[in-house]
Amino acid sequence: MAMSAVLHRHYRAERAISGDGSTYWVVVNEAFELHTEACAWLAGRKDWSYNTQRTYAGRVALYLSYCTEHGMDWTRPSLAQLMAMMRWLIEEPLPAKGRRPAVEPRFRDKGTANKIMGSVGEFLTWSALQGWVPQTVVSVLVQPRFLHHMPSGFDPGEDGQHRTINAQRIKYRVAVPGYEWLSDAEIEKVLDCTTHARDRFLVALLAVTGMRIGEGLGLRREDMHFLPDSTSLGCRVEGPHVHVRRRLNSNNAYAKSPYPRWIPVEAQTVELYAAYRYERDAVAQAESCDMVFVNLFRAPLGEPMKYPSTYELFKRLATRAGFRARPHMLRHSAITRWLRSGVDRDVAQNMAGHQSPQSMDPYTHATGQDKRDAVKLVAAKRKEARP
Template identity: 25%
Template sequence: MAARAPSQTPPPDTPPNAHNSDLRAVGTFLDAIAAESGAARNTLLAYGRDLRHAAEWLATRGETLLSADRTEMEGYLIALETEGMARATRARRLSALKQFCRFAHDEGWRPDNPTLRIDGPGRAQRLPGTLSEDEVRRLLDAARDHGPDAATRARNACLFELLYATGLRVSEMVSLPDAALRGAPEMLMVRGKGGKDRMVPLSDPARAAVAVWLAHRDRAEAAVKAAGKPGSKFLFPARGAAGHMTRMRFHGLVKEIATRAGIDPGRASPHVLRHAFATHLLAGGADLRVIQLLLGHADLSSTEIYTHVLDERLRSLVMAHHPLARGI
């Protein structure tokens, strides 16, 4: 909920009955978000339960939602963790507290927002789906044969070879300018999130696929210009408003080619191929920092999730070489 100027709403009553004051404040808060953001009934009920639970816990310590400081708010969250409450539930309760305290501060009910600098537990990080090296080879083979004509097959081969060679995000891939691949470069300059540029090496198979596709693309573009129509600056031009292949079309194409390769299409997507690029590099011994730079991750913690691919490899090494594991 966006910050706004204080309203003329009077603050809730103060002690002698501080807990009732909290409940009235929560009621006012829920009425406000229902009116301002159209929050669903289930959302309002969840916020109400979460805030009442926090108010009850604070009341046992002589505090209220309108008087507790940061230490007391953090104490409540620690208590939830000690009780074994699920990470997602704790994150939701902190979110409710943050929104309530921001509202209370905006309304002038309290002079500060004690939750402002409290970090939540976040959501459990999901391991990325990926494909084996054999499955990727099958996808690449299927891409070369998928399409009604040589130009389409060349485009598909180029898309898949480039994606697996670079680990680009799907939006980065479909919007590549053709100028970035002219002259058979060994490095590709990519404009990533936040307008940040990064350099990504190109493999020989990817460079070869690009060369074949550019020949087809340029012939098609020459015909377009001969007809008096404007050409495209994109490597993968299309007739839509964006001027290039859309993300949705690329997603659909990956599903089609996965089916052709005998791979469950539910396991295949451009993002899964990006994961395969990273996990196969890491399994081959690449440095995690290098993979971070190639993927364009701002934070190394985003890249560290790929270390799960080493779990089975390390286990196999221990089982094969540790003397006790061999039963000696």
């Protein structure tokens, strides 16, 4: 039996439901017994979103399973054992999706391996604070590193004492990925590839508002204030807009930011919503659902759309368009467009739902057109300066 299949039988992440109906993630073994330390670590991360908690639960479950398979004490891993796990992460084929075996084996990339080991390091460091893991293990995980180039907003301290940080020791060298975004022409291409009013409205809404996909799927009809005057709805915001709020939703859609916000929309977005409502009203099962985006073409009809089906939708749109098109790329496109159009950073930050001003820095990246325009500008000025 493949090792990956055995590992999944040892520990895995499972969704749990509390007495008040809220959902959270735990780590269990094959007998559905809770891993006490891992569950305590996850329970203490109240500031994490639902999906972030799910990701970290899966990574820690993978580490615990690896330890079980290789006879390791998870509380006392050596540097050699952790480095062996790093190699295993990229060399061991991933299990096939679905029932059919994959034609070509799939592997994790080095960036994913770094993220997994980073999560393992956070878990072990926290466990050391609880007295469950020796401090000598933590010293293996990190090494001091002096920041020669400080990120924007970083406080080095009066004497530069904060410029030496603890950096992850066990990791692969990988290129820093750039932010992927779509041009206006590419967004129009994706819109042209949609075949239903619902899908067209979803793409347009994400592109205009810069919402995260979890925020979009978590919208309810009461959040759509598309009238010129929303006073009758108890809202004083002028013009058509949409409200984004964090809630517990049956489809597990989750707003990352805990702070509610509203985002204005264009007249075209309102028109697309009207077309979608007409399409939706033709499905009787959708009438009683308060969520905005629901299943209209596949069972269960009328139920809220979920992450897996939404990502499958975007995969189909990307195939038709002929280029990568993921939901988060539309968010990057919206924020990039705001900043390039001269929108104040504070306003863009508020609409994006970012808590930190530094979160806006990646969206000020230079494109190939920016560089070409810069060269043309310098050449034009030289030409003007010639006698």
